[in-house]
Structures are given as C-alpha cells and as structure tokens.
Amino acid sequence: MQETLSKDDFLYMAVAERFENQIEKNILKTGDKLISLRALSKEQGISISTAYKAYIELENKGFIEARPKSGYFVRFSPSQYLKTPDSPKPSSGLVKVDVEEMLRIVYKTLSQEGVVKLATATPSRELIPEAKLNKAMMEAIRRSPNSCTAYEDVQGNLTLRKQIAKYAFNWNGNITSDDVVTSQGCMEALGFCLKAVTQPGDTVAMESPTYFGIFNVMTSLGLKVLEIPTDAETGVDIEYLENALHTNPVKACLFVPNFGNPSGGLMPDHRKKQLVELLAKHQIPLIEDDIYGEMYFGKTRPKTCKSYDKEGLVMLCSSISKTLAPGYRVGWCIPGKFMDKIISIKLNSTVSSATPTQAAVGLFFETGRYDLHMRKMRKALHTQCLRYIQAISDYFPKDTKVSRPQGGYVLWIEMNKNVNAFELFEKALQEKVSIAPGQIFSTDARFTNYIRISFGAPYSEFIDKSLKKLGKIVESLR
Amino acid sequence: MQETLSKDDFLYMAVAERFENQIEKNILKTGDKLISLRALSKEQGISISTAYKAYIELENKGFIEARPKSGYFVRFSPSQYLKTPDSPKPSSGLVKVDVEEMLRIVYKTLSQEGVVKLATATPSRELIPEAKLNKAMMEAIRRSPNSCTAYEDVQGNLTLRKQIAKYAFNWNGNITSDDVVTSQGCMEALGFCLKAVTQPGDTVAMESPTYFGIFNVMTSLGLKVLEIPTDAETGVDIEYLENALHTNPVKACLFVPNFGNPSGGLMPDHRKKQLVELLAKHQIPLIEDDIYGEMYFGKTRPKTCKSYDKEGLVMLCSSISKTLAPGYRVGWCIPGKFMDKIISIKLNSTVSSATPTQAAVGLFFETGRYDLHMRKMRKALHTQCLRYIQAISDYFPKDTKVSRPQGGYVLWIEMNKNVNAFELFEKALQEKVSIAPGQIFSTDARFTNYIRISFGAPYSEFIDKSLKKLGKIVESLR
Structure with missing residues (x-):
C-alpha cells in the first residue's frame, strides 16, 4: 500500500535534507552534536514530532546517531x-x-x-580519571589492616573479584568471586591459560590478523600458531576453523571476539554461540581475550563466548589496562574448569599479584567510579x-x-x-x-x-x- | 712469655665472672641490654678501662655482644x-x-x-614502617607525570634501578642501573633466570634442604633437581658439587649463599669465590637468590657470589618481600650477560611490572628510609x-x-x-x-x-x- 505524503512529511524531509547537505559539505563534521529536538522545533517553527522524524530519517540513512542521554551526533558522510x-x-x-x-x-x-x-x-x-583513581589508592591503603603491604590471597583481592563477577552480569555471565582469579595484566592471564591447556609443540588456533605481542608469547611457550582468517564484520571464520580442525591437531584456540585487535571486528553473538558449540564438540578449550569488551560504541555490552559456555571450556581473560591504568597491571581470568591448574601455575610464577593496585581497582569498581568512567x-x-x-x-x-x-x-x-x-x-x-x-x-x-x-x-x-x-x-x- | 696478672686484671675478671653467673642462671636473659661502661664503672668503683676489659672478656667468651651505637647485649649461655x-x-x-x-x-x-x-x-x-611507606606511595604518585597509571619501562623504574645499583656497592657490586631489571617479586626473577638458561628436561643443582616453593617452580618448567648437601656453617658442599658435575649434565645452579632457607647458613666469602670459579670453569650459570642478604646480624653486609663474577655468569635475584612489603611484589634481577634474554622473557610473560609499587619503593630507597628501616x-x-x-x-x-x-x-x-x-x-x-x-x-x-x-x-x-x-x-x- 502506497502512502501519500502529508505536509508534515515534506516538512521533516526538507529539514533532514538541509542537515544532509551540511554534512556532505563538511560544515557539520563527524562527531558534532546536533541541536536538541526542542531547539530545532523552536528554530524551524515545526512540531517536536516533526523534528524527531527528521532526525530519525537522518539516523536511518546513517548520517547521524542517537546516543543515550546525550542527544544526536553526526555519524558519517557516506560519500566521503x-x-x-x-x-x-x-x-x-x-x-x-x-x-x-x-x-x-x-x-x-x-x-x-x-x-x-x-x-x-x-x-x-586525557581519558583517565587519575585524581579519582589516586583517591581510591589512598583509601584502599587506609582501609587495609596492613596498608596493603602483606601478600594478597593467591586467587586475588576479594573485593575486586566480587566486582568482576558483578560486571559479568552485563554479558550474561552467571559467576561468583570464586570463579575469578586475578593476574598481572591480561597478558599474564593469557599466558597462564596457555600453560594450563597446552604443552610445548602443541598447535593453537588464532585470529589473523592479530595482536603481535601474542606471537612471541606463543614462541616462548614452544607453541605453533594456526592462523584463522577473521572478518571485521563477523569475526573468526568458523567454517575455516571447522575444516582446519580435521587436519590440524589444535589443542586450544585464542580468540578476541569483541573488537579484536587490529581489525576492530565484533563477532555477532549468534556466531559466538556457534563457535562455543563447535569447540565443545571437539572438547577444545577456548581462551577468550575480552580486554576490549567494555569499550563498545553500541547500546549494549556485547556478549562473550563465555556467555554460552556450558562445559567450563571457555577461559575468559581481561584487564583494566585498556580502560583505566595499564601501569597498574591488574588483570583477571575466569578459567572455568581449569581454575585449580591456573592457581597452581600462578603460585609457581608470580605467587600473588600486587596488593595495593588490586585493592585500589577493587574499590574503584565498588564505588561505581568505573561505571561512570x-x-x-x-x-x-x-x-x-x-x-x-x-x-x-x-x-x-x-x-x-x-x-x-x-x-x-x-x-x-x-x-x-x-x-x-x-x-x-x-x-x-x-x-x-x-x-x-x-x-x-x-x-x-x-x-x-x-x-x-x-x-x-x-x-x-x-x-x-x-x-x-x-x-x-x-x-x-x- | 707468660704475663703476670695485675690488680686490674683481677678486677675485670671478677666483674666479668659475676655477669657470667647471672647469664648462666638466666637472671640476665638472651637479648637483655647490659648497663653502659660509664654506669658500670660508677657502680663498681672501677675505671672505665677496667669495665671495658670486663665486657671484652665476656664478648670473647661469646656471652655478650657489642652492637654498633647500641651498647652491649647478652648473647647466649652456652650451657643451655x-x-x-x-x-x-x-x-x-x-x-x-x-x-x-x-x-x-x-x-x-x-x-x-x-x-x-x-x-x-x-x-x-610490627617490623614494617607502614606509615612511611604509604607516604612514599602518595609522593611517588604525586611526582609521576601520569599518576603512575602508564606502563613502566620494561626494564623497570629507573629510580629503583639506580638505588639497587647503589646498594650493590655494599657487596662490592660494580654495577649501574642498566644492569638491573625489575620483576614482580623474587620468585618471578628466579623463574625468568631459569627460563633464560634452561630447557625442559635439563638438570638444575640446588641446595638441600631448600625453600619448598622452588621445587614446584622446577617441576612446572619441566626441570630436574639435583640436590647438593648444604652445611649451615659453610653453605653448599662445593666438593660434592664438583664431583656431581662429572656425572650429571648440570645446566644451571640455583643457590642461596646468604642465610639460605631453611638452614640459615652463611657461605663464607672465600667459598663464594671458590664456587664462582668452579662454575666459570664449567661455564655453568649460577642463579643466586640473595633475598636474605640485607638481613645480616654481623657488622658488615656479606658479599654475594655476584661480587666475584667476572664473566657475567651469575644472575643475582632479590626483592623487598622479606624486608619491607611482600604485597608490593617488587623484586629484581642483575642477570649479567643474560640481560637481553631476561628482558625478552619478561616482555612475553608480564610485559612490565606495576608502576606505582616500583615508584614507591624507588622513592623509599632514594630518601634513605630503607637504610634506616x-x-x-x-x-x-x-x-x-x-x-x-x-x-x-x-x-x-x-x-x-x-x-x-x-x-x-x-x-x-x-x-x-x-x-x-x-x-x-x-x-x-x-x-x-x-x-x-x-x-x-x-x-x-x-x-x-x-x-x-x-x-x-x-x-x-x-x-x-x-x-x-x-x-x-x-x-x-x-
């Protein structure tokens, strides 16, 4: 059924077109904030509903985007x-x-x-709330019965682990502080996981392209790398992986499903589920690097592979090195059924992670500062x-x-x-x-x-x- | 030539004997402080020089000891x-x-x-100057251009490395900050060294008895342990080691020459030299755990094996975990000619050590607080x-x-x-x-x-x- 255009329709389309021109001509630049609906309505002498329609039109065309509680922003101009x-x-x-x-x-x-x-x-x-983090550090030291000078629990600071468990709720993770072990940054966590499920000479499947530091880690552990092509839109090529599993003795996978580095790709949630099921079928552990997971631009936190893990085969690793303070070296791992192995490996390498930095970050999370940040x-x-x-x-x-x-x-x-x-x-x-x-x-x-x-x-x-x-x-x- | 006893001699011997009796009968207990020479002279109506002789007599017999700037203390009563x-x-x-x-x-x-x-x-x-350490932490964060949130240099905080090099002077170490690499506690440093000079399947010679944690580290690296008997007075049995080298393919040694745990033994400095020469002859690297080296009861800091190292084969490891704050996880290594390997291993395991704790300890050293402590x-x-x-x-x-x-x-x-x-x-x-x-x-x-x-x-x-x-x-x- 074809709809006829009302006077209102012409109005909002005309307004939208004007914006479109300004964006095309780069008068309105990417990231610029548009005036509010109320202001637009007043300025153009149109109803708020008409102003809203204009912005919806621009949003649908991909020129602008709505950001929750912030208003509308110029997104991009396709022609350029x-x-x-x-x-x-x-x-x-x-x-x-x-x-x-x-x-x-x-x-x-x-x-x-x-x-x-x-x-x-x-x-x-510029992106780091240093003053507030410093405050958390002072407060954590003040609250500690020994000014954070004593060995921390091998599994990690309890406040921090509780907060990590709470955050997991955002990706449907049903875990408790007992499921978390802390580490000195995400790299140590990844190393722990690799050691837990491989032996020198084993093959590990990884995305391609991938973060360069990890190749050296592999080499240092005597591991071989099998590279799986990765699409920026859909993530790891699961079909390629499935075929590869028939001919290669893959002992573990190490993937970055959320905003992998360098492609920035986001594996759709249904593909994550598919990947977890495939690996469960072959009983291959998946080391999931979720270090970028919290840095989503969309409306909701993307899920993780761990979200779909029924057998404890997925070992999720993350840290605050990309979001808050790389120098604090605070990371963690949710290693599923490999927890005992990870604890034993940690005990034999760095014994326990630093007390003050863990305590400070735990408090920073607990007080809601991390959320805000x-x-x-x-x-x-x-x-x-x-x-x-x-x-x-x-x-x-x-x-x-x-x-x-x-x-x-x-x-x-x-x-x-x-x-x-x-x-x-x-x-x-x-x-x-x-x-x-x-x-x-x-x-x-x-x-x-x-x-x-x-x-x-x-x-x-x-x-x-x-x-x-x-x-x-x-x-x-x- | 036989000396006759003067009246003075009788006097000081009588005074000494009285103290001796009190110690034997446990009236004066181990660790008790004796009255000052001046007070003793006044109390007994003897000259200060006689009082001094009495204490020297007791000291020679091992009943008391002089502590620099503190006076004389009861040492022990042999009979008990x-x-x-x-x-x-x-x-x-x-x-x-x-x-x-x-x-x-x-x-x-x-x-x-x-x-x-x-x-x-x-x-x-009770032994930790928490308030002063906290102050160092606050000050270190304040002084840092980024509040200690950024990655620290892989080799480690420069102030801290300079201070470690300065401290090395006390055991005749002629090193600079470039010769030092920091780690997350001494255990990580030991692990780095073992990885640098061994392969899975290799044999490492160690003291016996020795710290239990290290056995698991060995096992986790796939290493075999050859135990060398160790005397509490003279340290590792060098002759036993020399014989063992003929029949065992020892790839490295890991010893604790200063106050080894659990024996508490102190290898005499000439034996350290002997050990370093023996290992240099066989071109076997020595990993020297000197974590207790600063905790000497004698008048001077004992030397290290590294003090006698001419070929860069000795890798000295230490930390502040036993002296200041285990929870800070601040350790280091002076790895001689293996520096590049150690840096590469560090980069592939924990990337860099935590920034705030290193900076705080560096400052604590620099301000002379560590010395005092x-x-x-x-x-x-x-x-x-x-x-x-x-x-x-x-x-x-x-x-x-x-x-x-x-x-x-x-x-x-x-x-x-x-x-x-x-x-x-x-x-x-x-x-x-x-x-x-x-x-x-x-x-x-x-x-x-x-x-x-x-x-x-x-x-x-x-x-x-x-x-x-x-x-x-x-x-x-x-």
Whole structure:
C-alpha cells in the first residue's frame, strides 16, 4: 500500500535534507552534536514530532546517531567514506616467518619522546580519571589492616573479584568471586591459560590478523600458531576453523571476539554461540581475550563466548589496562574448569599479584567510579573513532580502505598494494609519527599494505596534522 | 712469655665472672641490654678501662655482644644451648618423590585465622614502617607525570634501578642501573633466570634442604633437581658439587649463599669465590637468590657470589618481600650477560611490572628510609633470633639441635629421630600453632625429624606459650 505524503512529511524531509547537505559539505563534521529536538522545533517553527522524524530519517540513512542521554551526533558522510579492508587468507599450513626484527624496531619507537604515537593502543592520559583513581589508592591503603603491604590471597583481592563477577552480569555471565582469579595484566592471564591447556609443540588456533605481542608469547611457550582468517564484520571464520580442525591437531584456540585487535571486528553473538558449540564438540578449550569488551560504541555490552559456555571450556581473560591504568597491571581470568591448574601455575610464577593496585581497582569498581568512567570513555572513543576515520578519508588516497570498528581503540587500514607498510612506518617516524605496520600482525608478514592506527588520543590539530602528513607519505609510496 | 696478672686484671675478671653467673642462671636473659661502661664503672668503683676489659672478656667468651651505637647485649649461655643440626646427604642420583600433598596442606594453614604462624618467613607487621611507606606511595604518585597509571619501562623504574645499583656497592657490586631489571617479586626473577638458561628436561643443582616453593617452580618448567648437601656453617658442599658435575649434565645452579632457607647458613666469602670459579670453569650459570642478604646480624653486609663474577655468569635475584612489603611484589634481577634474554622473557610473560609499587619503593630507597628501616630491622631480628633459640633450648627436649643463623628469619631444628615432623605439624595445628615440617624442604622428604620455625614476629608471651606447647608435643612424640 502506497502512502501519500502529508505536509508534515515534506516538512521533516526538507529539514533532514538541509542537515544532509551540511554534512556532505563538511560544515557539520563527524562527531558534532546536533541541536536538541526542542531547539530545532523552536528554530524551524515545526512540531517536536516533526523534528524527531527528521532526525530519525537522518539516523536511518546513517548520517547521524542517537546516543543515550546525550542527544544526536553526526555519524558519517557516506560519500566521503572509504571501503572496509579485505581479509586475505593465510598461507596454507603452518608458516613461521621471523617478524621479530620488525617488532623490536616498532617496540623501540613506543618509548621515544616527541613522537605522535598512533601505534599504541593504550588509553591517552586525557581519558583517565587519575585524581579519582589516586583517591581510591589512598583509601584502599587506609582501609587495609596492613596498608596493603602483606601478600594478597593467591586467587586475588576479594573485593575486586566480587566486582568482576558483578560486571559479568552485563554479558550474561552467571559467576561468583570464586570463579575469578586475578593476574598481572591480561597478558599474564593469557599466558597462564596457555600453560594450563597446552604443552610445548602443541598447535593453537588464532585470529589473523592479530595482536603481535601474542606471537612471541606463543614462541616462548614452544607453541605453533594456526592462523584463522577473521572478518571485521563477523569475526573468526568458523567454517575455516571447522575444516582446519580435521587436519590440524589444535589443542586450544585464542580468540578476541569483541573488537579484536587490529581489525576492530565484533563477532555477532549468534556466531559466538556457534563457535562455543563447535569447540565443545571437539572438547577444545577456548581462551577468550575480552580486554576490549567494555569499550563498545553500541547500546549494549556485547556478549562473550563465555556467555554460552556450558562445559567450563571457555577461559575468559581481561584487564583494566585498556580502560583505566595499564601501569597498574591488574588483570583477571575466569578459567572455568581449569581454575585449580591456573592457581597452581600462578603460585609457581608470580605467587600473588600486587596488593595495593588490586585493592585500589577493587574499590574503584565498588564505588561505581568505573561505571561512570566507562560511560564517559565509550562516548569519547566513539567520537574520536569517527573523527579519525573522517580525517583518513580526507587525507589518504581514495583507494584506501578503513575498518568501521564498533568498539575498542584501533583502525585497521588497507592501502594500495604498492605501499609497503614498513617503509611507511619508517618514513612516518622521520616525521615524528609512529604507526603499527601490518607486517607485525601475522606470522607470515602478509599484511604488507596494511597499517594499524590507534584513536586513543582525543582528536586535535596536532593529530590532524599528523594524519595529513601520513596521507601524503602514503600517496608518495603508491 | 707468660704475663703476670695485675690488680686490674683481677678486677675485670671478677666483674666479668659475676655477669657470667647471672647469664648462666638466666637472671640476665638472651637479648637483655647490659648497663653502659660509664654506669658500670660508677657502680663498681672501677675505671672505665677496667669495665671495658670486663665486657671484652665476656664478648670473647661469646656471652655478650657489642652492637654498633647500641651498647652491649647478652648473647647466649652456652650451657643451655643445643647443638646445631646435621645435614644428611640426599639419596644418590635424581629422586622425585611427590611432596605436593604435604605442601598443599601446609600452604592452606598459612591463611588460617587465629593460628600462630611460626611457619611463615615474612616480616611481621610490627617490623614494617607502614606509615612511611604509604607516604612514599602518595609522593611517588604525586611526582609521576601520569599518576603512575602508564606502563613502566620494561626494564623497570629507573629510580629503583639506580638505588639497587647503589646498594650493590655494599657487596662490592660494580654495577649501574642498566644492569638491573625489575620483576614482580623474587620468585618471578628466579623463574625468568631459569627460563633464560634452561630447557625442559635439563638438570638444575640446588641446595638441600631448600625453600619448598622452588621445587614446584622446577617441576612446572619441566626441570630436574639435583640436590647438593648444604652445611649451615659453610653453605653448599662445593666438593660434592664438583664431583656431581662429572656425572650429571648440570645446566644451571640455583643457590642461596646468604642465610639460605631453611638452614640459615652463611657461605663464607672465600667459598663464594671458590664456587664462582668452579662454575666459570664449567661455564655453568649460577642463579643466586640473595633475598636474605640485607638481613645480616654481623657488622658488615656479606658479599654475594655476584661480587666475584667476572664473566657475567651469575644472575643475582632479590626483592623487598622479606624486608619491607611482600604485597608490593617488587623484586629484581642483575642477570649479567643474560640481560637481553631476561628482558625478552619478561616482555612475553608480564610485559612490565606495576608502576606505582616500583615508584614507591624507588622513592623509599632514594630518601634513605630503607637504610634506616633495615638498620632497625636487623637489630630487632637479631634479638628475636636469640630469644627464640633461648626458648627452644628451654622448652624442647635436650637432644634437640637448633641452627645458629647469622641473618635471615628462620631456625632449622633437628629433633629426635622418632619425631615425625609432619605429625608434629598436624598436632601443633590443633593447638593453633603452625610450623613448617622438614619433609617439604627436599624432593625425597628426607628431613622427617626437622622443622623450620620463623622468628619474624617479635617475641611475646603469646609466642613463648606457643613454643612451650610445641616443646611439649615434641616431647610426647619422642
């Protein structure tokens, strides 16, 4: 049934069109806040309901978005936008190319002074509520019967574990403090889990591309890596994995289903369920790195694989290193049926985690400060994400493709095949900009024309200039 | 040439004899302070020089001791004293008896409420300058450009490393901050070192008896343990080790030359030199656990094996867990030529150590607070040591033998062959006293009639009663 257009319809469409033009012409920029419905209604002499319809129209078209309790914001202008990157398949079989040298060079730049660090996926100082965290530290020490000088329980600070269990409720996790063990950051937790379920020589399936640090961890444990192609929209290729399981003796999987690094992809919840069921069938433990899980831009916290875990085979690992304070080294693990093994491994490596930092974070959670902080941080990161994408689409060659992360910290950028990312990295460093070249995100260095850029730092003129420089270098390398 | 005795000589000998009698009769107790030379001179109507001679006489006989800037104290009364324990040879070859179950039970009691914990070798609360440490923490956070929330340098906090290098001067260590890498406690440092120089299946030589936690670390790394008998007076049996090297493919040694746990022995400095030379000849790395090195009762800081290391083969590990704050998890390693390997291992396990705790301890060192604290702590521990020995010689059967540690925290006690230490442990626990049974200090559970007692807690009526109870149980088990 075809509807006829009322006067009202013409009105809201006209208003929407005006906004659309402003966005297209970049007068309204990505991340800008639109005036309130009430103000729009007053300004245009239209009813609030008409103003609402105009914004809905713009939202449906993807130009703007509503953010809970904040109003409407410019999302993106499709015409200016680049495509999303492809995901090339890994070389068949198990390949081990040495990317150590590149890694070492990239690591080195991370501590260089005076460099714009688009390579680091850590929260920038502006996003951290330092004063409140310091207060939590003082208060935690004051409350402790021994000023936090004594050994903490091996399993971890009880207040902190209770809060982690409470937070798990947001992803349908039905757990208690007994199910949680703390660690010195997420990396230690991942290491514990790998040690608990593998032996040297075993094969572990991982996403590709993936966080480069983990390859060295694998090597140091004598493990082989089987790379599973991962799509930025749908996550790990489950069908590829299922086939691979027939020919490879996979002992464990290590995946980052929520906003994996560097692709920023979000595995849809039904795919998580499917993955958990597949692995349960083969009785293969899944180590789930959920370090970015709380940094979602959407309306609700994405589920985890652990949400669907019935057999205790999923070992969820996370930390506050990406959301609050990397230097505190506070992480944790919800290891399902491997708890006893993990505790024993912890006892034999670092005995127990530091008392004051755990206590401070526990209190920061308990007082609701973390909740508040995360709400602000999600908003800030979302805006930053859109601003960075906008700048890249403005400054990079038109054949550039960029990811559309729904959470996390990083953009994954595919450039023209002729651009060598490591060369770009070196040239950019001369201009005092550091990026992460794609080569270091796989064992066979195949992402030669990809780079990862972090949008952890608030957008500024300085960042803008850096991205402009970067775009010019990419252009010169094509 | 025989000297005749002057009137003066008779005088000081008479005065000394009077003190001797009081000590023998327990009127003057171990740890009691003697009146000053000036007061003694006045009281007895003798010259200060005569009073001085009397004290020197008593000191030479081992009844009293001079403590720098504190005066003279009752040391011990030989007649009441027990012998020192024997050191039975380990079973020939490599034995692996599972002492895990005992260990697990002992560990469990460590966190039980209302139990007098003579089993734990950690500083008791009274010995820790909590308020000053808290102040250092606040100040460190205040001084940090990011409130200690950012990742610390992988090698560790620079202030802390500089201070560790400075402290090394006391044992003749000629090192700089570049030679130090920090860790999460001494255990992590030991683990790093073991990983750096061994592969699963390798054999590592260790003292016997030794700290039980380390056996599990060895097992978790797939290493075999070769136990080397260790004398409480002279440390590791170097000749036994030299012979063992001919028949065993020893890949590394892990020794505690200063106040090893549980024997409390101090390897004489010339033996350290000898050991380092022997291992250099065989190019075998020595992991030196010096966690107790600063807790000496004598006049000077004992040297370390690292003091004699010319080839960078000695990897010294230590921490503040036994002297200041176990819960801070601040340790370090001076790994000689293995520095690069250690950094790479650290990067792949815990990435970097916690920022605030390292910064706080660095500052605590830098401001001279640690120095001051250690001077007080050494004195307190020395007195506690003597008091505990006295009580044991009072309350335990006369065939008991007890170690005479020259530093550290613990007494190693050999009882009648009929006494089973694990049975004693269980019976004592019923009386709310926890001790460490000898079985857990070797891989073949051979120290069945030994126990370890910590004198970390200041002597009190409560401790006195607990030791009395313990003595009665030992008596009943003979």
